Amino acid sequence: MSDNTDFGEFELLRRLTEAAGVSGREERIRDLILAETKDMWDETHTDAMGNLICLKRAARTPARSRRADKKTAPANPTRVMLACHMDEIGFYVRYIDDDGRLRVQNVGGFDTRNLFARRVLVQGKQDLVGVMNAVGRPVHLATDEEKKKIPTVAELFIDLFLPKPRVSRLVQIGDPVTLIQQTAMIGDALTGKAMDNRIALWVAINAVRKAAHSCRYDVYFVACVQEEVGVRGATTAAYAIEPDVGIAIDTTLCCDTPGIGKDDAVTVFGQGVAIKVMDSLSISHRGLFDEFLGIARRKKIKHQIEVLPRGGTDAGAVQRTRAGTRAITLSVPTRYIHTVTEAIHRKDAKAAVDLLAAWLSA
Ligand SMILES: [Zn+2]
Known part of the structure; x- marks a missing residue:
């Protein structure tokens, strides 16, 4: 069981999943994220509902010459909101x-x-x-x-x-x-409680880090409250941020398990990050869907296309804020969702980081 003691790059995920943060009482998760990522952001604040909103401004244009060095970020970069709910059932x-x-x-x-x-x-x-x-x-x-x-x-x-x-x-x-559940590495999986949706925090933090020097957008990473009771935190955060693009990151059903037909699996474990077409709260913006799919194909990032018959994510809230926002969900396939054995494949988690980072830099 030595595998279980060294989580390596997943150590933050272990800590996030093992911490307690029921909908409406997410303060421990918020504190943990802030403590771990403070150096990453240009601004952070917590709103009235408890959403943690962290801004990372667009990077300068990559330096190619002395002249390019002096180039600053574009005057009005597109605002991108990464909605990652931090509450757990x-x-x-x-x-x-x-x-x-x-x-x-x-x-x-x-x-x-x-x-x-x-x-x-x-x-x-x-x-x-x-x-x-x-x-x-x-x-x-x-x-x-x-x-x-x-x-x-x-x-x-x-x-x-x-x-x-x-x-x-x-x-x-x-x-x-x-x-209470200790997170464990078993086979190719990370398993524990609250993978839904602490995995999204891990994915977004790592993607923003990865894209830090090439990011074209002002990124608002939002650790949203109260998603599990009806996307409440994302609703107010999106209103305040007024993003041009909203990307929810969440878990999705991965029912490639005994007793369920392959046609009902939704996603397959280890087959990559899922690019969502629709669920019962939102239909992804087609242009965004095409962008993500195109990047995944070009960069050979393992991916699958997701149609989820029931359930929803913060994308539903972000999409309908104010006069409407282009929105999409990137999902991490999760077996045994809403149990303490929620399991994600390491490679799917990394594919989600790669795809989001590539899109932010594209
Ligand atoms: Zn969720």
Whole structure:
């Protein structure tokens, strides 16, 4: 398992995925990004909703002669917004019972079949670890009918193994709860919780770094809040930035797994970054789609074309801001999405960086 200790270029992704940042409480992710990337930006600020907006101005024209050296960036470079949501699905404490057990309200779409017997982090007065299980009898005692039942979120509870008075001192209604999962490198994959959508932060940061000396645009990297509850952060950030082009970076379904027909796979693991045609929130701007596809083909960057029947990204919000914005989504294929085993292929992540960097410099 020595592979698991050295994440190399993915170390930032490991830290981003393991940190807690439920929709509406993204401050730990924001702080981590700022601390790690402060030197990259010309300006940074956090808006009223909590979006972290980082501006990297267009690079000077690459120097070829002394004269070219003096050339400065164009007067009005196109503004490009990179929308990368930093929130993750999770919970808020909604009730503390007489025995000190917590009941929760989910934010974002969980498949409760994946929520049994999970370790969770409760951000109370201090960080507390608990376990989440469903109400009712254990398997030894359950009837056949009971065994078949899938609990709802309302039927889940968290045990902190502390007496009620201590729980009451440490936890209050509204404290955030997230699943705990260590990120791991397994085979060709990076797997853990919140790959959706910390991978996008990693991709955008690395692409902007890669394109730093050749970028033609003023790039607004936005770590958006509250995407999982309806692209809320991107909505206000796009309004403020008024971008000429909006690029959402997000995960997408990769259902190339047993029990699903190949026609329903959406994307294939390891076959490259996905250039989105459409999902249920946006249809990508055709000109942008052609640009990305053209660059991917010319530069031989592994890519696939994505049509997602259901789901959406921040592109839906950016596209419809003000009088409308050219928008597209670049996706990283992700297996087992919205579970703690979300998995992305290393090469797909790198292809996403390569394609975005190439477009920024093209
Ligand atoms: Zn997402």
